[in-house]
Amino acid sequence: MPGLLQDKKFFGEDIPWLCALREKGADIFRRLGVPGAKVEDWKYTKPRILNADDFVWPEAPAAHECSCGCSHHNGEDCCCKQNLPLEAYQIRFENGFWQHEHNHLPEGVTVLPLDEAIADNEICRRWLGKIAAMENAPFAALNTAYLENGVFICIERGVKLDKPLAIISHTCAGESNLFYNLRNLIVLENGAEAEIVEYFHYSGIEKSRYFANIVNEVMVGKNAQLRHYKLQDEAFKAAHVSLSTVQVKADGKYHHFCLQKGADLGRDEVRVKLLDKGAETRVDAAYKMSGWATLDTTTLIEHISPETYSEQLVKGVVDGEAKGVFQGKIHIAPNAVHTEGRQLHKALLLSDTAEIDCKPELEIFADDVKCSHGAASGELDEEQLFYMRSRGIDEDEARQILVEAFLDDVLLKVDSESVRSWLKSKL
Amino acid sequence: MTPLLEIEDLHARVGDKEIIKGFNLTINEGEVHAVMGPNGAGKSTLSYVLTGKPGYEITSGSVRFKGKDLTAMSTEERAREGIFLCMQYPVEIPGVPTATFLKHAVNAVRKHQNLPEMDTFEFLKLVREEGQNLGIGNEMIKRPVNVGFSGGEKKRLETLQMSILKPDLSILDEADSGLDIDALKVVAGGVNALRDGKRSMLVITHYQRLLNYIVPDYVHIFADGHIVKSGDKNLALELEEKGYADFVREK
Ligand SMILES: Nc1ncnc2c1ncn2[C@@H]1O[C@H](COP(=O)(O)OP(=O)(O)O)[C@@H](O)[C@H]1O
Ligand SMILES: [Mg+2]
Numbered sequence: 001m002p003g004l005l006q007d008k009k010f011f012g013e014d015i016p017w018l019c020a021l022r023e024k025g026a027d028i029f030r031r032l033g034v035p036g037a038k039v040e041d042w043k044y045t046k047p048r049i050l051n052a053d054d055f056v057w058p059e060a061p062a063a064h065e066c067s068c069g070c071s072h073h074n075g076e077d078c079c080c081k082q083n084l085p086l087e088a089y090q091i092r093f094e095n096g097f098w099q100h101e102h103n104h105l106p107e108g109v110t111v112l113p114l115d116e117a118i119a120d121n122e123i124c125r126r127w128l129g130k131i132a133a134m135e136n137a138p139f140a141a142l143n144t145a146y147l148e149n150g151v152f153i154c155i156e157r158g159v160k161l162d163k164p165l166a167i168i169s170h171t172c173a174g175e176s177n178l179f180y181n182l183r184n185l186i187v188l189e190n191g192a193e194a195e196i197v198e199y200f201h202y203s204g205i206e207k208s209r210y211f212a213n214i215v216n217e218v219m220v221g222k223n224a225q226l227r228h229y230k231l232q233d234e235a236f237k238a239a240h241v242s243l244s245t246v247q248v249k250a251d252g253k254y255h256h257f258c259l260q261k262g263a264d265l266g267r268d269e270v271r272v273k274l275l276d277k278g279a280e281t282r283v284d285a286a287y288k289m290s291g292w293a294t295l296d297t298t299t300l301i302e303h304i305s306p307e308t309y310s311e312q313l314v315k316g317v318v319d320g321e322a323k324g325v326f327q328g329k330i331h332i333a334p335n336a337v338h339t340e341g342r343q344l345h346k347a348l349l350l351s352d353t354a355e356i357d358c359k360p361e362l363e364i365f366a367d368d369v370k371c372s373h374g375a376a377s378g379e380l381d382e383e384q385l386f387y388m389r390s391r392g393i394d395e396d397e398a399r400q401i402l403v404e405a406f407l408d409d410v411l412l413k414v415d416s417e418s419v420r421s422w423l424k425s426k427l
Numbered sequence: 428m429t430p431l432l433e434i435e436d437l438h439a440r441v442g443d444k445e446i447i448k449g450f451n452l453t454i455n456e457g458e459v460h461a462v463m464g465p466n467g468a469g470k471s472t473l474s475y476v477l478t479g480k481p482g483y484e485i486t487s488g489s490v491r492f493k494g495k496d497l498t499a500m501s502t503e504e505r506a507r508e509g510i511f512l513c514m515q516y517p518v519e520i521p522g523v524p525t526a527t528f529l530k531h532a533v534n535a536v537r538k539h540q541n542l543p544e545m546d547t548f549e550f551l552k553l554v555r556e557e558g559q560n561l562g563i564g565n566e567m568i569k570r571p572v573n574v575g576f577s578g579g580e581k582k583r584l585e586t587l588q589m590s591i592l593k594p595d596l597s598i599l600d601e602a603d604s605g606l607d608i609d610a611l612k613v614v615a616g617g618v619n620a621l622r623d624g625k626r627s628m629l630v631i632t633h634y635q636r637l638l639n640y641i642v643p644d645y646v647h648i649f650a651d652g653h654i655v656k657s658g659d660k661n662l663a664l665e666l667e668e669k670g671y672a673d674f675v676r677e678k
């Protein structure tokens with residue numbers, strides 16, 4: 001039965017450490033499997049569709065050809081070749097395969113397909129597989145078992161990237177249930193700064209099923225700053241599971257913002273370790289959904305050292321019979337005094353059948369810390385709706401305006417104006 | 428005389444409670460009618476029934492607007508047909524800039540009139556022109572709708588919306604509540620500017636004071652869910668002298 005673990009020919013089967021890493025991933029996944037109802041971490045988001053037995057590995061698209069396979073494709077303008085409508089360095093993946101692009105990258109910036117980086121890049125070899133956890137992350141283990149495709153990004157010491165770097169992942173699935181993994185390694189050396197945008201979208205038949213399994217390993221050096229934005233707009237029968245594991249060194253800053261609006265099962269999980277004094281992070285998210293989807297935002301912020309700082313704002317809009325899930329854990333290690341960790345989740349329920357599951361957890365082992373969490377959910381305000389309608393605005397439009405207004409403050413957390421307005425246009 | 432609004436033997440309730448009981452009123456084109464009543468008489472309820480607010484249920488009687496059955500229309504259809512409610516308590520909408528809200532409203536009404544949508548430039552010009560007399564500038568319309576507005580600012584914004592949307596029937600619910608005399612003059616100025624012999628108004632108020640600034644053609648006293656006495660503007664003065672108790676007892 002072609003489940004998630006299949007025999008496959010890999011790049012680099014002659015590299016012992018790589019084979020060992022893959023084998024370790026495969027072992028762990030064999031042991032953990034697709035999480036069932038008893039796994040605490042997955043108790044609200046049930047990845048049942050990943051028990052399917054018809055997964056198919058995508059074929060690498062032929063070079064220089066339009067790869068999306070849509071009947072309407074027209075060369076360079078095709079949906080699968082679309083870049084983000086903003087000034088950015090752009091790299092593209094098609095069904096998990098790297099597509100060659102010409103980017104004139106500034107000095108001190110390395111962007112390589114992961115397999116090339118594994119072969120030649122010292123920094124890549126040093127960090128790959130060292131940041132992401134696998135023991136309590138079955139899909140990261142699975143991703144590691146197939147480690148091959150993805151991007152390696154390194155911003156050298158003190159270099160500030162002048163415009164965002166976009167990683168565009170496009171899926172084109174037909175009748176078959178595609179499964180692919182992407183593994184990205186992002187290293188910001190001390191004092192480096194960058195903005196990275198991940199964009200997941202699709203074309204092809206509307207009901208296409210596929211499983212995109214993403215792992216990001218991120219290292220933010222001393223005094224470095226990474227703003228990591230993401231839009232998940234997968235096909236509505238698709239599964240998208242992503243784990244970003246991040247380490248932040250002294251005075252470094254990591255900001256994550258994820259807007260999820262596609263997929264039947266969507267999970268954006270972020271684990272940030274604030275390693276040294278002065279490290280800080282913001283992990284913000286928004287989700288907007290209807291139908292039968294389950295969209296999950298799961299975070300773990302570990303305050304390892306004193307004087308570290310974290311803040312999270314997660315806001316969701318749930319319609320139809322959809323389910324929004326937020327699990328947020330803040331862990332404060334025994335010596336991590338004078339730290340601050342805050343977390344707030346707010347949801348807007350647009351139907352009687354919409355559901356929200358929220359699990360905040362604070363694990364505090366140090367004294368003298370400031371920690372808080374809060375959660376609220378509500379419905380659209382009838383008075384506001386009536387006020388707008390009494391001015392001639394139609395009910396659907398009025399609802400849309402109020403939904404956008406609800407998400408306004410969390411979108412404002414996106415510092416980059418061009419990225420923010422692009423995200424707003426996708427609401 | 429062309430009737431604009433015809434209300435016949437209207438009965439309406441909120442929840443289980445019947446508030447409007449046998450209300451009759453015809454407003455012709457160009458006329459300004461004042462409806463005066465004590466607190467709790469059902470004045471705001473009447474304004475909500477006429478604009479179709481959810482939860483306000485008509486149990487019997489009829490309401491026609493421009494000859495059409497008003498009760499069959501949604502709130503937004505009524506607005507596009509030319510009914511505007513200047514609310515006693517304008518609603519705050521955090522996160523929605525006033526300009527965005529106004530532009531959606533203007534374009535909804537224009538679309539209904541088969542006019543092209545206004546672009547941002549034309550729209551801002553319109554707001555500038557209409558806002559000038561009301562003391563509303565660019566700064567104010569960047570703020571979220573009514574959020575943190577003073578009582579006076581809220582009523583001026585209501586008036587601005589009326590000036591921009593140019594409704595055939597304006598229903599003003601306690602347009603003077605919470606206003607000092609200077610603010611009241613500004614608001615009344617805006618309302619009077621719309622009086623052109625064709626547009627009509629239904630001015631709902633507890634106090635006579637407002638009617639010194641917006642002078643009505645007819646005055647009706649509203650108590651216990653219906654009109655107990657009608658007259659011209661002098662009735663308002665009489666009411667001010669005697670108080671409501673006398674009229675309510677007459678019934
Ligand atoms: N939403 C509501 N639910 C229940 N009763 C209401 C509601 N709105 C108004 N009422 C009642 O209806 C009556 C009339 O209220 P209202 O129309 O606000 O009076 P007015 O505007 O003349 O002061 C009052 O007794 C009030 O308590
Ligand atoms: Mg009232």
